[in-house]
Every structure is written in structure tokens, then in C-alpha cells.
Amino acid sequence: xxxxxxxKDFEAAIAELxxxxxxxxxxxxxxxxxxxxxxxxxxxxxxCHSRLEEAERRIEVLNERGQxxxxxxxxxxxxx
Amino acid sequence: MTSLFDLPFEEPGPExxxxxxxxxxxxxxxxxxxxxxxxxxxxxxxxxVEGELSNCKLWNTGHMYFxxxxxxxxxxxxxxxxxxxxxxxxxxxxxxxVARGRISVYDPKGEYQLxxxxxxxxxxxxxxxxxxxxxxxxxxxxxxDPRRKRPLPALPRKIGIVTSLDGAAVRDIIQVLRRRHPxxxxxxxxxxxxxxxxxxxxxxxxxxxxxxxxxxxVIVGRGGGSIEDLxxxxxxxxxxxxxxxxxxxxxxxxxxxDVTIADFVADVRAPTPSAAAExxxxxxxxxxxxxxxxxxxxxxxxxxxxxxxxxxxxSLEARSMAIRTQVAVRQRTYQSLWRALETFDLRRRxxxxxARLVAVDARLxxxxxxxxxxxxxxxxxxxxxxxxxxxxxxxxxxxAVCWNADRTAVIRDAAQASKGDRVxxxxxxxxxxxxVDRSHD
Numbered sequence: 001x002x003x004x005x006x007x008k009d010f011e012a013a014i015a016e017l018x019x020x021x022x023x024x025x026x027x028x029x030x031x032x033x034x035x036x037x038x039x040x041x042x043x044x045x046x047x048c049h050s051r052l053e054e055a056e057r058r059i060e061v062l063n064e065r066g067q068x069x070x071x072x073x074x075x076x077x078x079x080x
Numbered sequence: 081m082t083s084l085f086d087l088p089f090e091e092p093g094p095e096x097x098x099x100x101x102x103x104x105x106x107x108x109x110x111x112x113x114x115x116x117x118x119x120x121x122x123x124x125x126x127x128x129v130e131g132e133l134s135n136c137k138l139w140n141t142g143h144m145y146f147x148x149x150x151x152x153x154x155x156x157x158x159x160x161x162x163x164x165x166x167x168x169x170x171x172x173x174x175x176x177x178v179a180r181g182r183i184s185v186y187d188p189k190g191e192y193q194l195x196x197x198x199x200x201x202x203x204x205x206x207x208x209x210x211x212x213x214x215x216x217x218x219x220x221x222x223x224x225d226p227r228r229k230r231p232l233p234a235l236p237r238k239i240g241i242v243t244s245l246d247g248a249a250v251r252d253i254i255q256v257l258r259r260r261h262p263x264x265x266x267x268x269x270x271x272x273x274x275x276x277x278x279x280x281x282x283x284x285x286x287x288x289x290x291x292x293x294x295x296x297x298v299i300v301g302r303g304g305g306s307i308e309d310l311x312x313x314x315x316x317x318x319x320x321x322x323x324x325x326x327x328x329x330x331x332x333x334x335x336x337x338d339v340t341i342a343d344f345v346a347d348v349r350a351p352t353p354s355a356a357a358e359x360x361x362x363x364x365x366x367x368x369x370x371x372x373x374x375x376x377x378x379x380x381x382x383x384x385x386x387x388x389x390x391x392x393x394x395s396l397e398a399r400s401m402a403i404r405t406q407v408a409v410r411q412r413t414y415q416s417l418w419r420a421l422e423t424f425d426l427r428r429r430x431x432x433x434x435a436r437l438v439a440v441d442a443r444l445x446x447x448x449x450x451x452x453x454x455x456x457x458x459x460x461x462x463x464x465x466x467x468x469x470x471x472x473x474x475x476x477x478x479x480a481v482c483w484n485a486d487r488t489a490v491i492r493d494a495a496q497a498s499k500g501d502r503v504x505x506x507x508x509x510x511x512x513x514x515x516v517d518r519s520h521d
Contacts, residue, residue, distance in 0.1 A: 014371070014374075021377045024377075024378060024381030029385070031389045038378060041378035052367055062269040062289055062292060063270075068292070
């Protein structure tokens with residue numbers, strides 16, 4: 001997965017992206033600052049998309065001993 | 081002295097008629113109580129009795145002692161630990177109940193009591209009562225406080241599920257998750273969801289799944305069933321496990337109309353397992369669309385920002401062009417002015433300087449002539465005075481000066497010169513080298 005230390009998680013990324021949109025749309029920023037926000041916005045957008053794609057399409061079963069095993073049967077059923 | 085109490089325990093039957101009294105039988109208290117016990121315990125093997133509970137006391141042994149009463153009478157009762165454990169509600173004072181049990185006599189005290197095997201609340205069913213009681217207790221403990229409710233993560237990393245692997249719920253949940261968010265990573269902790277030990281199993285499952293790294297939301301539930309089937313989700317141990325789960329929890333028990341204690345404690349209540357799956361993750365497409373909308377807005381905001389910048393730049397450029405032209409014009413004017421000024425000014429300044437120079441020169445010449453004239457006079461006077469004082473002038477009058485030979489000292493005394501010395505004598509004009517023949521005092 002993409003690990004960007006400046007982005008906490010998906011929620012934080014969306015929230016920051018929303019705030020960037022707001023700031024940019026208010027529009028009374030110096031050009032430099034706008035460019036900076038724009039670049040950050042693009043970065044966040046990429047992060048969100050990658051997070052949406054990255055989760056593993058997997059089903060695991062946690063047994064009583066705390067062990068995780070990948071379930072084959074459920075996967076097949078679930079994919080039907 | 082016959083009273084009711086003196087009658088023999090076994091009364092003669094009504095058909096007995098007026099016969100001579102039977103011979104008097106005296107019983108010991110022990111015998112009597114034993115006979116009473118035999119009678120009562122035989123007669124009241126299973127009775128159902130309704131009344132109001134009071135003086136409920138739970139002993140350390142786990143047995144509960146109580147009094148069952150109505151408006152006119154009361155009876156003591158006991159419920160042993162084994163029977164008490166099967167109750168889902170908590171017997172408490174004031175509760176109207178129907179009790180099933182037998183009568184037992186305690187010989188040493190001559191007391192009888194109801195040994196209660198089962199209790200059910202009157203009106204409400206036992207389960208309903210248990211539900212209300214637990215609900216009140218947990219509410220008082222603050223477990224339903226809205227401030228405890230945690231928001232679900234927008235995009236869970238791993239979705240935990242605690243339910244039975246055999247039920248419909250797990251399949252419903254997986255199906256919905258697959259449809260909405262094909263990449264979803266699911267971790268299932270199988271648990272019995274009905275029958276003995278189900279509540280404990282669910283509670284353990286919640287504790288275990290909350291510790292799996294990456295699991296950031298948990299669905300706990302099962303498909304529909306009777307109130308008894310769903311009962312595990314009304315147990316305190318499950319409620320406490322949900323409250324103690326380190327990640328947000330969604331309860332999904334039965335159908336829309338089924339409400340369990342778990343629903344009150346969970347961070348979010350889903351009406352059904354499928355609904356829980358829908359709540360736990362928005363459609364991937366919706367996410368993408370939202371992010372794309374935001375990204376698009378960022379871009380168009382940036383574009384308009386650049387446009388604004390550009391037009392400002394252009395207007396500044398236009399203004400600066402105009403200013404530059406003005407500056408050029410002014411510069412030319414200035415230069416010509418300056419040149420004119422320069423020539424004009426220099427000539428005048430030179431003229432002035434020259435005039436001043438001439439004037440100064442004249443004054444200087446005058447001053448120096450005057451001072452030379454004054455000096456001349458003074459010199460002449462000084463020379464006259466010098467002349468008068470000069471020894472030469474005396475010499476002119478016939479005096480002479482006598483020096484030693486090398487003309488370093490004037491000889492003023494004859495003793496200064498001896499016979500044979502040479503002396504020099506300065507006269508009014510010229511000098512003489514002389515030889516001393518003799519000196520006279």
C-alpha cells in the first residue's frame with residue numbers, strides 16, 4: 001500500500017481534500033499558496049484512489065486459538 | 081378446654097357420626113411435625129401460585145429467600161441456586177409473579193415454605209422482563225450514552241464479522257460487501273449465535289476480532305428467529321463485550337422489527353445483516369465519484385485561480401507599459417532640461433567665480449603692497465637703531481677692539497695677554513695682527 005507519512009488515513013485524506021477544495025474555491029489566496037494546495041489536492045486524490053483499490057479481496061476466518069486462515073468456501077460463495 | 085388446636089390431626093370422616101370418642105392419642109411434636117410434613121409434602125408436590133414478591137434476599141450460598149404475598153396472606157419461599165440460575169430475569173421485591181414449586185416443612189421450626197422451582201413474571205413474559213431489567217441496568221451504567229457512539233470508518237481496512245458460519249447472515253453480509261466493494265477484506269470470527277454458551281462465545285469473538293490488526297469495524301449479529309433464538313444478544317455479557325470492543329461495532333440481529341440489547345449498546349444498529357453490510361462500506365463507485373468530484377473542483381478552482389492571476393498579470397503589464405512610455409517621455413524632457421540647466425548654470429557659476437577671483441586678487445595685491453610698505457619703514461628704523469648701537473660706529477670714532485689670536489674673545493685686561501702673544505685689533509676700517517712686546521697694568 002502507499003505509505004505517505006503526511007496522510008493519516010482515508011477519512012483524513014477525504015476531509016483534507018474537501019477543505020482544500022473550499023479554500024481554493026474561496027479564491028483569495030496568493031498564487032504560490034494555491035499551487036501548493038493544488039499539488040496537495042492531487043496527491044490526496046491519488047492516495048484515495050489507491051486506497052480504494054488496494055484492499056485485498058480476501059476472506060479470513062479467525063479460529064478460537066486466534067489463528068487466521070483464508071476461507072475458500074466462503075470466498076466462492078461470496079463471489080457468486 | 082377443647083379448642084380447635086386440640087383436635088386430633090386426623091379428623092374422623094363426616095360419616096363417622098356421634099360415636100364414643102376415640103381413645104386419646106398423644107403425639108410428640110416431632111411426630112406431629114413429621115406427620116404434617118408427610119401430609120403437606122405429599123399433597124403439594126407441584127403447585128402454581130401467584131402473588132407479589134417481597135423480602136427477596138439472595139444468600140451467599142446462591143439461594144434466594146423471599147415472601148410471596150397477596151392482600152390477605154403470605155407464604156415464605158425459597159429458590160435454590162440451581163433453579164435461580166435458569167431464570168433470565170432478576171426476581172425483585174414488588175414483582176408480581178407466578179411461582180411453581182412444592183411445599184416443604186421444616187420440622188425443627190414447624191414452618192412450611194414454598195420451594196420454588198420456577199418463577200415467571202405476571203403480565204410481561206419472563207424474557208420481556210429480563211430484557212427490560214437489563215436495559216434499565218445498562219442504561220443506568222451509561223452504556224447507551226449517545227456520546228459513546230463512535231463513527232464508522234469511511235473506508236474500513238478490514239471488516240470483522242462475528243456470527244455463525246452456518247447462518248444466512250454471514251452469506252448475506254458477504255454477498256452485499258462483494259457487490260458494493262469487491263476489494264473488501266473480511267475477517268470472520270465464527271460464533272454460536274443461539275443456545276447454551278452462545279452469549280459467551282459471541283462475547284469472546286468480539287474481544288478476539290477487535291484485536292486483529294487492521295480490523296477497524298465489526299458487524300455482530302445473526303439472521304431472524306424467535307425471541308429465544310435471538311436471546312444471546314440480550315445477554316449482559318454480549319452487551320459488555322460490544323461496549324468494550326476497541327473498534328466501532330454494528331449490531332445486526334434478526335429482522336427490522338427485532339430489537340435487542342446489543343442494538344442499544346452498538347455504535348450503530350443495522351436492521352438486518354444485509355443492511356449492516358451496506359452501512360459498513362459505501363459503494364466503491366460512490367467513493368470514486370466523490371473523490372473525482374473533489375479532484376475536479378480542485379482542478380477547476382486552480383484553473384480559475386490561474387486565470388485570475390493571468391488577467392491580473394496582463395492588466396499589470398498594460399499598466400506598466402503605459403508607465404514605461406510616460407517615464408521615457410519624462411526622461412527625455414528631463415535630460416534636455418538638465419542639459420540646458422547644466423550649460424547655463426556652469427557659465428554663470430564660472431563668471432561668478434572669476435569675478436570673485438579677480439576681486440580677491442586685487443585685495444590680495446593691495447594688502448601685500450601695504451604690508452611691504454609698513455615693513456620697509458620698520459626695517460629702516462631698526463637699521464638706524466642698529467647702526468647707532470653697532471661697535472663699528474664706535475670704532476669709526478677711533479676706538480679699537482682687541483681680540484685674542486683666533487678672534488674668539490675680546491681682550492679687556494692687559495693681564496690677558498703676555499709678551500710674545502699675538503692679538504688682533506679691529507679698527508674702524510680693517511684689522512691688524514699685532515705682537516705683544518710688553519704688557520702694562
